[in-house]
Amino acid sequence: MRFIARFCKEKCDCFEIVSIYEEHIEKEEISKESPRIKTLAKKEPSAIWFERKMQDDFGIIIEDAFDKRPLVHQERFPKEIHPLRKEFQESSLQEAPYLQYKYEEIDGDGVFQVAVGPIHAGIIEPGHFQFSQAGEEMLHLEVRHFYKNRGIEKMLEGKTLQDAKPIIERISGNESIAYQICYRDIYLQATKQKLPLALQKRHALLLELERVIHHLTDIGFIPNDAGFGAALSFASKLSEDARRKMNELTGHRFGFGAVSFENSFIDTVSFHEWLDELEKSVEFFEDWIIDIPSLWDRFDTTGILPLKKAVKYASVGVVARASGVATDRRINPFYLEHGFVMASEVSGDVAGRFKVRLQELKNSILMMRNFLEEDDTKLEVTDICDGEYQSFCESSIGELFMAIDIKDGVIERFFVRDPSFMNWQAVHIMMRNDIIADFPLINKSCDLSYAGNDL
Amino acid sequence: MIKFWNKRVKLGVITEKPELEESLKKIRKEIKESVKKKFAGSLAIRMVDSGSCNACEAECNALSNPYFDLERLGIYFVASPRHADVMLLSGVMTFNMTPHVKEAYAQIPAPKWIISIGDCPMMQAPFEKNYAINAPVTEHLEVTHHIAGCPPNPVEIMEGILEFLRKI
Structure with missing residues (x-):
């Protein structure tokens, strides 16, 4: 029963606290006059950030919380302001006197x-x-964190789904396609339509391409943080090639606006050629890097996240898979038919995360071959129905969760939980046996998003 | 390592790929000369993110890849504002980052300039002004040059830096 998210919604006469688990959802209604809840953090340690966020955003009081410090609101944020409440409509804030944050x-x-x-x-x-x-x-x-908090959740309220799209695809630049796929699923749920297979394949192709770009960047930067710059030069060339492919396919180097309901022409021949070349380069890279003992001296046993802790903190994505947790949103018939094999390591250290990235890279190349086809399917979308919708997607970092409530045709509440939000909370565990010089290496091996985390 | 050097010799220098247009070559030459003249051969840039989506940062990182290799033109991204001539600012100036951005700028020794990058700092990106956003950045700091784009690609960033060099 993996914990996924916990967030608050403002209803007419109450607050609704929603807790999402892998297999079920718990809802709790509390009065607006005295919004108090009990903490979940004693059982699920990673609920703590969700609850501290709720406390800042909505003014919910977490009665038995052991940590009541603000999370999103920083030293100069005005007190007693809860921006996600419907009554809050200010468009700018005055800086309040500096109030020191007490660190652990x-x-x-x-x-x-x-x-x-x-x-x-x-x-x-x-x-x-x-x-x-x-x-x-x-x-x-x-x-x-939360220095980058842009108030995305509030910004999207009152917008139609169509108007929200350009903002949603820019929440986290590295995971743009994943955000768009989550959005697509919600859009289709709201219009009660099914996605044609050809479109699903094209979107999956883009998602894997995004993953390839992200992993290629990482397999260069991780050795670079251990002082091995040649790997960065090699891998950054490959990631630039991949980014240009993304540009060729979608007209944008990051794929903003790429996930649509209409397939456009792609040059499959040159794409296959590029994939063959990339596969050879990745094989060469692996063969080369595995032979450099001084590098693996830094990677092995550095920044260990033990399996037990990974489960306890409900970690997701690459970080979880490197610690032996079998969690991947791509474990479903569609992906399995197209050659998906879940990457897995058990060491939980920097080396484990590096190897998981290499495995995923090779698997993504294989899957892209299967997803690639010339096609011009178009889906005519129908009208949007009100309701509460949720969707998941496996981004290059991990499991992305999005929930949108639509009321009177516009967004009533937008919530998204980036995989980074879970994994950042487990990062401190990885530091226990290492020296501070290893921190950049450990941090980079997780390569978490700040923008997606802070919203 | 022998494998790597074999590959390295076979691959040669990829920086001047023929598919990149002639104009890029010209930009590089012009930048190099301008940096040499105006900044005694080295222009130090401090990149500060004030709330972007990370795409602008990814493109600035791409400037160091073998295709673009900005450093050989004498332009460096430095680790501290105290080493910098120019602050390259991306993002929407969030409420939480504003004091830190101002502090970083204050620590750059004069003469100093700000180049804003991407549509966010000028509020031209799809993000809307709300309580958490203090953009446009021009209300808080003096911007010498703006590089538009969401995000601008590495060539556009190089062109932008060149335009900035022409301005000053």
Whole structure:
């Protein structure tokens, strides 16, 4: 019974707290006058961020929570403002006096704090990491995000599904296709239509291409963070080629606006040629990189997320599969028929995550061959019905969950849980036996999104 | 490693791929000369993300790949604003990032410039102004040059940097 998400909806006369599990959904209604709930974090540790987010966004009081600090609202955010409530309609905020955020810190003789972020020393998104250090060893890490909070959930309220699309595809640039597929599924549920197989295949092709781009970038950057720059040069060439393929197929290098209900022409011959070439390059890369012992010295046993903890924290995606958890939204007849094999490792360390990426890369190339076909199917979409819809998709990071409520033809509540939101909460576990110099390597091996997490 | 060097020798230099237009060659030459003249051979850029979707960052990372290889023109992405000449700013200036962006800018030694990148900082992306967004960035900081696009591709970014170099 894997925990997936927990979020709040504002109804006319009450708040509804929805908890999503793999096999069932729990709903709880609480009054608006005294919105109080009991915490779920004692059983499901990763519920804590969902609850702290609810507390900031809606002013829900988590009675027995052991952590009542704000999550989304930072030091200068005005107090007593809950922006996701329907009554809140301001379009700008005044900065409030600075109120210090109390980090989780370990005290003791010689123990010191290292604050990293929000702006990091590379071309990377902003987020804060607070380390408690005993010399080089990391005793504890607190991950603090939501610097990039753009208020997406509120922004989409009151929009039609069509108007919401350009925003949804730009929530997280690296996972744009996955977001669009989640959106597509909700759109089809709302119009009560079925997707023709040809369209499904084309969208799956794009999703795998996006995964290939993401993994190619990572298999370069992970060795680069261990000081092996040649891998980055090699892999970034391949990922640039893949990005140009995406541009050729969709007219956009990131595939914004690519998932539509009409298939356009693609040049399958040149695509097959490119796939053959890519497969050879990946084989060469694997053969080469596996032979570099100094690199695997850094990878092996670094940043271990044990299976038990991966399950406890309900991790998803590459991180979970590298720790031996069998979770993948692509385990379904459609994908299995097209050659899907779930990648899996048991070591749970940086090496495990690196190998999972290599396996997935090869599997995605195989599947893309099967998905590729010339086709011009078009689906005429019908009118949208009101209702509550949910969908899932396996993005390049992990399981993406989206829920949209439609009322009177417009979005009443938009909620999305990026895979990063779960995995960020497990990152501190990986730091227990390592030194601070390993942190960039561990962080990159997970390659989580900040934009999708912060919304 | 011998495998790698074999491959490396066979592959040769891919940076000047014939399929990339002649214009790119020209841009590179012009940038190189301009950087040499105006920044004594090295232009240091500090990339700051104030709430983008990560696509602009991915494209800036792509500038370092073997096809574009920006560093050989004397343009570097540096780790600290204190080493920078120029701040390259992406994203919608979220409420939470605004103080940090201002602080980073304050730490760049003068003379300093800001180049904004992508449609977000100018509020031209599909995102709408709301409580969490402080864009357009021009209300908070002085922007010398803007590189439009959602996201601008690496060639457009290079062109943008060239235009900026012409401006100053």
